[in-house]
Amino acid sequence: MTSSTLTTDHRFHPSRFRQVVLLGRAARLQFSQAVAAQVYYRGALIQQIIGESFGIIPIIMFWLAAGGLAPAASGYHRSLILFYFIAATLPEMIYDQALARNISMDIRMGKLSASLIRPFPFLLQAWMKSLGGMSVRIVTASSLFIIVMYNVPLLREHFDALTLSRLGLFMCAFAVGMLANVVIKTCLGLLAFDMTQTWGPELIYISFYVTLSGALYPIDLLPEPYFSIIQWTPLYYMLGFPTLVMIGRISSSEFWPALGQGAVVVGLTGVIALMMWRRGMKKFEAIGI
Secondary structure, three states: OHHHHHHHHHHHOOOHHHHHHHHHHHHHHHHHHHHHHHHHHOOOHHHHHHHHHHHHHHHHHHHHHHHHHOOOHHHOOHHHHHHHHHHHHHHHHHOOOOHHHHHHHHHHOOHHHHHOOOOOOHHHHHHHHHHHHHHHHHHHHHHHHHHHHHHOHHHHHHHHHOOHHHHHHHHHHHHHHHHHHHHHHHHHHHHHHOOOOOHHHHHHHHHHHHHHOOOOOOHHHOOOOHHHHHOOOHHHHHHHHHHHHHOOOOOHHHHHHHHHHHHHHHHHHHHHHHHHHHHHHHHHHHHOO
8 A cells, every 4th residue: 555655646746857847837937927917017118117217317417517517527527427327227217126015015915825835936936027027128128228328419429339348248237237136125025024014124225225326326436445345235236337337437357357246246145035035934834924
């Protein structure tokens, strides 16, 4: 009886390869559903992006005025200041700002319990939905960026100066920035294991982000040692680093060491996220949420 039962169990349990295939299919399904939802429910994506971009206008106006008063300060002039903030708006429009809130809500509302009996991990579902949404926004935001850069006279010289090599470096930097965004938002979402409301830490994070990422000012205007210290935070690689690469403030010789440093920073942040996940799951399995 025991031998027959063991044989039956072995026959119906999928192999490791089969499990990997199922995970891949589940991830692809989540990604496809997210893309479809973005396209279907956001038919006015261009309008939304244009509306969201208005928040950067007062900042651009301030720095353009500052550039007019001191046009050669730290190598920035009016057109380069404008180029900086247009380039900085690109990642802002693409990143998934709701990932942390979605993870925390799913944990508190019971979706974590349901995911334990599904053939794909809980976080994989959230990440694939986030990646699907960002994939659609990459297309729309990039199209808007090209239109603005080509048609604004103050920016046209910078658009014409863009080379394939610089765009390639930017895409590498932006990939690190996307990973940093996902990892940080995952950490914020996993705080739901320990608190019922995570909006407080999210507001604190936003304060640090706008101050230290380069969203409010060209990040390389910071004096030393503050600029070097910020380079050891993931916030810099989310926005400041890819923006500086795009506008040509980081040369190709400086890029690769900086990219390696960014990978280390994102990797260490990922370790923190993994520790938070394992600790949260131990608590969840012991006492629930």
